[in-house]
Amino acid sequence: MAICVVARRLHFNAAHRLHNPARSAEWNQTTFGPCNNPNYHGHNYELDVLVEGEIDPETGYVLDVGLLKGVVEASVLSVLDHKNLNLDVPWFRDRIPSAENIAVFCWEQIAPRLPAGRLTLIRLWETPRNYVEYHGA
Amino acid sequence: MAICVVARRLHFNAAHRLHNPARSAEWNQTTFGPCNNPNYHGHNYELDVLVEGEIDPETGYVLDVGLLKGVVEASVLSVLDHKNLNLDVPWFRDRIPSAENIAVFCWEQIAPRLPAGRLTLIRLWETPRNYVEYHGA
Amino acid sequence: MAICVVARRLHFNAAHRLHNPARSAEWNQTTFGPCNNPNYHGHNYELDVLVEGEIDPETGYVLDVGLLKGVVEASVLSVLDHKNLNLDVPWFRDRIPSAENIAVFCWEQIAPRLPAGRLTLIRLWETPRNYVEYHGA
Amino acid sequence: MAICVVARRLHFNAAHRLHNPARSAEWNQTTFGPCNNPNYHGHNYELDVLVEGEIDPETGYVLDVGLLKGVVEASVLSVLDHKNLNLDVPWFRDRIPSAENIAVFCWEQIAPRLPAGRLTLIRLWETPRNYVEYHGA
Amino acid sequence: MAICVVARRLHFNAAHRLHNPARSAEWNQTTFGPCNNPNYHGHNYELDVLVEGEIDPETGYVLDVGLLKGVVEASVLSVLDHKNLNLDVPWFRDRIPSAENIAVFCWEQIAPRLPAGRLTLIRLWETPRNYVEYHGA
Amino acid sequence: MAICVVARRLHFNAAHRLHNPARSAEWNQTTFGPCNNPNYHGHNYELDVLVEGEIDPETGYVLDVGLLKGVVEASVLSVLDHKNLNLDVPWFRDRIPSAENIAVFCWEQIAPRLPAGRLTLIRLWETPRNYVEYHGA
Numbered sequence: 001m002a003i004c005v006v007a008r009r010l011h012f013n014a015a016h017r018l019h020n021p022a023r024s025a026e027w028n029q030t031t032f033g034p035c036n037n038p039n040y041h042g043h044n045y046e047l048d049v050l051v052e053g054e055i056d057p058e059t060g061y062v063l064d065v066g067l068l069k070g071v072v073e074a075s076v077l078s079v080l081d082h083k084n085l086n087l088d089v090p091w092f093r094d095r096i097p098s099a100e101n102i103a104v105f106c107w108e109q110i111a112p113r114l115p116a117g118r119l120t121l122i123r124l125w126e127t128p129r130n131y132v133e134y135h136g137a
Numbered sequence: 138m139a140i141c142v143v144a145r146r147l148h149f150n151a152a153h154r155l156h157n158p159a160r161s162a163e164w165n166q167t168t169f170g171p172c173n174n175p176n177y178h179g180h181n182y183e184l185d186v187l188v189e190g191e192i193d194p195e196t197g198y199v200l201d202v203g204l205l206k207g208v209v210e211a212s213v214l215s216v217l218d219h220k221n222l223n224l225d226v227p228w229f230r231d232r233i234p235s236a237e238n239i240a241v242f243c244w245e246q247i248a249p250r251l252p253a254g255r256l257t258l259i260r261l262w263e264t265p266r267n268y269v270e271y272h273g274a
Numbered sequence: 275m276a277i278c279v280v281a282r283r284l285h286f287n288a289a290h291r292l293h294n295p296a297r298s299a300e301w302n303q304t305t306f307g308p309c310n311n312p313n314y315h316g317h318n319y320e321l322d323v324l325v326e327g328e329i330d331p332e333t334g335y336v337l338d339v340g341l342l343k344g345v346v347e348a349s350v351l352s353v354l355d356h357k358n359l360n361l362d363v364p365w366f367r368d369r370i371p372s373a374e375n376i377a378v379f380c381w382e383q384i385a386p387r388l389p390a391g392r393l394t395l396i397r398l399w400e401t402p403r404n405y406v407e408y409h410g411a
Numbered sequence: 412m413a414i415c416v417v418a419r420r421l422h423f424n425a426a427h428r429l430h431n432p433a434r435s436a437e438w439n440q441t442t443f444g445p446c447n448n449p450n451y452h453g454h455n456y457e458l459d460v461l462v463e464g465e466i467d468p469e470t471g472y473v474l475d476v477g478l479l480k481g482v483v484e485a486s487v488l489s490v491l492d493h494k495n496l497n498l499d500v501p502w503f504r505d506r507i508p509s510a511e512n513i514a515v516f517c518w519e520q521i522a523p524r525l526p527a528g529r530l531t532l533i534r535l536w537e538t539p540r541n542y543v544e545y546h547g548a
Numbered sequence: 549m550a551i552c553v554v555a556r557r558l559h560f561n562a563a564h565r566l567h568n569p570a571r572s573a574e575w576n577q578t579t580f581g582p583c584n585n586p587n588y589h590g591h592n593y594e595l596d597v598l599v600e601g602e603i604d605p606e607t608g609y610v611l612d613v614g615l616l617k618g619v620v621e622a623s624v625l626s627v628l629d630h631k632n633l634n635l636d637v638p639w640f641r642d643r644i645p646s647a648e649n650i651a652v653f654c655w656e657q658i659a660p661r662l663p664a665g666r667l668t669l670i671r672l673w674e675t676p677r678n679y680v681e682y683h684g685a
Numbered sequence: 686m687a688i689c690v691v692a693r694r695l696h697f698n699a700a701h702r703l704h705n706p707a708r709s710a711e712w713n714q715t716t717f718g719p720c721n722n723p724n725y726h727g728h729n730y731e732l733d734v735l736v737e738g739e740i741d742p743e744t745g746y747v748l749d750v751g752l753l754k755g756v757v758e759a760s761v762l763s764v765l766d767h768k769n770l771n772l773d774v775p776w777f778r779d780r781i782p783s784a785e786n787i788a789v790f791c792w793e794q795i796a797p798r799l800p801a802g803r804l805t806l807i808r809l810w811e812t813p814r815n816y817v818e819y820h821g822a
Contacts, residue, residue, distance in 0.1 A: 004511045005544040013264065015152035015179040015221075020743060031744055033751070034219035041219040042152040042179005044264050050544070058431060059442055060509030065541050066444065082171035082178040084152075098745030100689045127150065127181050130750050133690040133735070141648045142681040157332060168333055170340070187681070195568060196579055197646030202678050203581065235334030237278045267339050270279040270324070287538065289426035289453040289495075294606060305607060307614070313495035316426040316453005318538050356445035356452040358426075372608030374552045401424065401455050404613050407553040407598070415785045416818040461818070469705055470716055471783030476815050477718065561812065563700035563727040563769075582767035589767040590700040590727005592812050630719035630726040632700075675698065675729050 001054040005120060006062045008049050010072050012081035015042040016097040019086075040084060045102070046125040047072070049110060053117030063116045075109040099126040103134035111136065138191040142257060143199045145186050147209050149218035152179040153234040156223075177221060182239070183262040184209070186247060190254030200253045212246040236263040240271035248273065275328040279394060280336045282323050284346050286355035289316040290371040293360075314358060319376070320399040321346070323384060327391030337390045349383040373400040377408035385410065412465040416531060417473045419460050421483050423492035426453040427508040430497075451495060456513070457536040458483070460521060464528030474527045486520040510537040514545035522547065549602040553668060554610045556597050558620050560629035563590040564645040567634075588632060593650070594673040595620070597658060601665030611664045623657040647674040651682035659684065686739040690805060691747045693734050695757050697766035700727040701782040704771075725769060730787070731810040732757070734795060738802030748801045760794040784811040788819035796821065 017040045018032040028036045035041065049072055053062040079089055085097035095101050103122045111119040125131040154177045155169040165173045172178065186209055190199040216226055222234035232238050240259045248256040262268040291314045292306040302310045309315065323346055327336040353363055359371035369375050377396045385393040399405040428451045429443040439447045446452065460483055464473040490500055496508035506512050514533045522530040536542040565588045566580040576584045583589065597620055601610040627637055633645035643649050651670045659667040673679040702725045703717040713721045720726065734757055738747040764774055770782035780786050788807045796804040810816040 002511075002515055002545070002548055004514060005546075006511065007542045007544065009540040009542075011264065011266075013178055013180050015177040018745065023743070031749075037219055037221065037225070039221035039224040040152040040177050040179065041150055041221065042177065043150050044181040046265075055509075055511045055515070057506075058434070060429065060507030060512045062511055062543075064442075082174055084174065084176035084178065087176040088174070095742075096745030098740075100687075100691065100740045100747055101745045103689060104687050104740070127148065128183075129148075129694040131692045131694075132747075133692065134687070135690075137687055139648075139652050139682070139685055141651060142683075143648065144679045144681065146677040146679075155334065160332070168338075192646075192648045192652070194643075195571070197566065197644030197649045199648055199680075201579075232331075233334030235329075237276075237280065237329045237336055238334045240278060241276050241329070266283040268281045268283075269336075270281065271276070272279075274276055285538065285540075287452055287454050289451040292608065297606070305612075308493035311493055311495065311499070313498040314426040314451050314453065315424055315493040315495065316451065317424050318455040320539075356448055358448065358450035358452065361450040362448070369605075370608030372603075374550075374554065374603045374610055375608045377552060378550050378603070401422065402457075403422075403557040405555045405557075406610075407555065408550070409553075411550055413785075413789050413819070413822055415788060416820075417785065418816045418818065420814040420816075466783075466785045466789070468780075469708070471703065471781030471786045473785055473817075475716075559812065559814075561726055561728050563725040585767055585769065585773070587769035587772040588700040588725055588727065589698055589769065590725065591698050592729040594813075630722055632722065632724035632726065635724040636722070675696065676731075677696075 003052060004055050004062050005050050005052045006065055006068065006117070008065050008068045008072065010047045010049070010069065010077060011044065012047065012077050013042060013044045014080050014083050014085050015040040016085040018096055018098060020096060040086070043126050047076070047106060048121070048123040049106070049119070050121040050123070051114060051117040052120045063114070067115055071113045072110060075113050076106050099124055099130065099132045100134070103132050107134055107136055140189060141192050141199050142187050142189045143202055143205065143254070145202050145205045145209065147184045147186070147206065147214060148181065149184065149214050150179060150181045151217050151220050151222050152177040153222040154178070155233055155235060157233060177223070180263050184213070184243060185258070185260040186243070186256070187258040187260070188251060188254040189257045200251070204252055208250045209247060212250055213243050236261055236267065236269045237271070240269050244271055244273055277326060278329050278336050279324050279326045280339055280342065280391070282339050282342045282346065284321045284323070284343065284351060285318065286321065286351050287316060287318045288354050288357050288359050289314040290359040292370055292372060294370060314360070317400050321350070321380060322395070322397040323380070323393070324395040324397070325388060325391040326394045337388070341389055345387045346384060349387055350380050373398055373404065373406045374408070377406050381408055381410055414463060415466050415473050416461050416463045417476055417479065417528070419476050419479045419483065421458045421460070421480065421488060422455065423458065423488050424453060424455045425491050425494050425496050426451040427496040429507055429509060431507060451497070454537050458487070458517060459532070459534040460517070460530070461532040461534070462525060462528040463531045474525070478526055482524045483521060486524055487517050510535055510541065510543045511545070514543050518545055518547055551600060552603050552610050553598050553600045554613055554616065556613050556616045556620065558595045558597070558617065558625060559592065560595065560625050561590060561592045562628050562631050562633050563588040564633040565589070566644055566646060568644060588634070591674050595624070595654060596669070596671040597654070597667070598669040599662060599665040600668045611662070615663055619661050620658060623661055624654050647672055647678065647680045648682070651680050655682055655684055688737060689740050689747050690735050690737045691750055691753065693750050693753045693757065695732045695734070695754065695762060696729065697732065697762050698727060698729045699765050699768050699770050700725040701770040702726070703781055703783060705781060725771070728811050732761070732791060733806070733808040734791070734804070735806040735808070736799060736802040737805045748799070752800055756798045757795060760798055761791050784809055784815065784817045785819070788817050792819055792821055
């Protein structure tokens with residue numbers, strides 16, 4: 001059976017602040033620079049979700065990307081889109097909402113909810129020039 | 138003399154909230170939906186600045202795009218980038234920071250500071266699918 | 275009052291065939307080449323809809339792009355998306371579904387249904403390298 | 412010797428229909444939704460072909476991308492571009508022309524015809540938001 | 549009759565140097581900075597050619613974009629692509645090969661050779677962030 | 686500890702010529718075609734640099750992309766941007782400046798200078814349709 005990867009790109013936008021409350025204001029300013037703005041700043045995020053599995057000969061699909069889109073919308077976009085990651089999303093209460101940690105969040109939300117296939121990659125663009133890739137723990 | 142337009146694309150990101158304090162919470166929620174989130178959300182903005190003028194035969198330039206970039210960085214990006222438009226930018230104290238109004242702000246900042254040529258268009262992408270164009274008053 | 279343009283980019287895909295039934299098979303083959311394939315071929319279309327109007331100081335909007343998106347989905351995407359333009363869309367029964375004519379169709383559908391502002395441009399990409407722009411009759 | 416991957420992006424467009432003739436009309440409609448339209452729909456496809464090999468010190472090339480382009484045009488684009496995948500391409504007579512299966516087709520066509528290097532990845536975008544990756548059997 | 553614009557995007561790459569031989573080395577260095585490198589540097593150029601005309605009801609076309617592509621390839625790409633603009637292109641012997649002047653060159657080459665329609669815009673990207681637009685003399 | 690990849694996209698442009706001085710003019714012309722132009726041609730290069738490492742719980746970062754950007758600017762862009770690769774860059778005195786070899790150069794410059802993490806991939810676009818990927822020796 002042929003193994004293939006299907007990918008869906010989705011979009012959300014959010015405000016955030018990079019800040020470690022366990023460290024001094026000076027350390028935070030030096031470490032995070034303008035990303036430490038106490039009033040927050042924000043981004044458009046582009047999210048690629050890649051799922052690997054066998055191609056089902058009945059459908060030609062590894063996984064219907066419409067179903068994949070639905071899983072991501074329900075488990076990630078409904079929680080992050082048009083939100084303040086620091087204030088509105090409990091998962092980030094004790095984690096810094098860096099692109100790296102947002103990718104880990106996406107993995108944890110999506111992986112257990114897939115109706116078929118295995119999650120293999122979360123790729124998250126924070127700006128058109130910065131992105132991260134997470135392959136799971 | 139040949140008239141030509143030169144354009145520079147620049148990037149900034151910011152948090153904002155669409156909210157009219159003169160109206161009720163209900164009106165704001167109905168009008169702005171998730172963009173009314175009291176904790177803010179945010180965007181990557183792509184900004185195109187178009188300047189028209191004669192091509193100088195000495196340089197082949199309408200305007201050195203390096204100078205144009207410098208004007209936009211000093212007058213717009215230094216004020217908006219990594220900021221909360223509602224809280225950090227005085228110009229938006231009594232204006233709603235919609236894409237339309239941000240474009241007007243960019244025009245007002247850039248037009249009087251150009252070393253050559255005439256500003257003809259501000260094009261501002263708020264997301265990869267939404268943008269505005271402002272040709273001046 | 276400041277006049278501004280708001281734009282929304284939307285996506286649809288469709289099959290079509292360029293063929294003029296009033297002309298010979300030979301003329302059609304010479305004129306349209308592989309686009310005359312009797313079994314159809316297809317495209318992803320990217321559609322930009324630009325609407326001009328005054329910025330409402332109450333909202334900062336010319337027109338809520340969510341409303342604009344809704345108008346385009348109801349009047350254009352519901353008719354064209356995942357369709358065969360020649361067979362499924364009555365408007366093309368006696369018109370060739372070229373990008374030019376699809377743009378005219380979009381204008382005719384969208385212009386009378388806008389809740390605010392004036393339609394100023396339909397820009398339609400048929401491929402990443404070919405597009406058309408229609409400013410109305 | 413340094414091992415490197417060279418990649419070429421190519422474009423084609425086609426009509427297709429997702430339909431399994433061994434199943435009922437109802438099953439097909441439920442499974443494939445608008446992609447089951449009996450009159451077909453279509454897409455622009457972007458195809459990335461990645462080939463791995465040693466860098467030849469005589470040329471600095473793993474493989475001349477002009478040659479790679481020629482192989483893909485002769486073995487894939489000439490068969491799929493401006494075609495109806497269901498009706499015009501024999502390989503799909505008993506396979507559903509999903510993005511997954513088109514990627515497998517591309518691999519089977521290109522892999523045995525490479526003048527140098529080893530095919531390592533076919534990446535195929537069906538829309539700007541959906542793509543598949545196939546690494547071979 | 550409906551007036552529409554058809555556009556084709558084309559690609560070329562070239563080396564160039566911004567240098568005015570009538571001025572001092574110091575002036576050139578100050579004016580052009582790294583673009584004055586005596587050994588040249590280079591760019592990928594993306595060129596949009598927009599042509600306006602009536603939609604022909606026989607074809608649905610303003611102008612077959614295949615013909616438009618052919619005109620641009622014969623009159624512009626064959627002269628500029630993979631060339632050194634300063635050394636290989638006579639038109640630039642007494643003009644500085646800035647993006648502005650390259651756009652004027654494209655206009656002069658293409659406008660008189662169009663089989664139908666009127667050239668309305670040359671848009672030329674010199675980098676993904678810098679472009680020029682030329683509407684003719 | 687979660688392992689993640691952070692990536693930064695950077696831009697430079699340069700002139701180059703593909704030419705092997707140990708071979709005949711005829712061989713070079715046949716092998717490299719228009720890329721053998723003795724007067725050089727040029728490109729905009731887009732460079733993706735991917736670095737893998739553990740997410741630091743103190744910062745949420747694998748590596749501050751601002752630091753990564755600084756390393757690439759100091760070790761690669763300052764050497765290649767707005768340069769003639771054949772004439773201005775000693776590393777290419779005895780190597781052909783193909784995309785493959787430029788990627789190897791980037792790896793050799795960046796890998797030993799990273800303040801944290803491990804370089805895992807250099808991806809280099811020479812044109813919007815041609816790119817290479819180098820994973821190290």
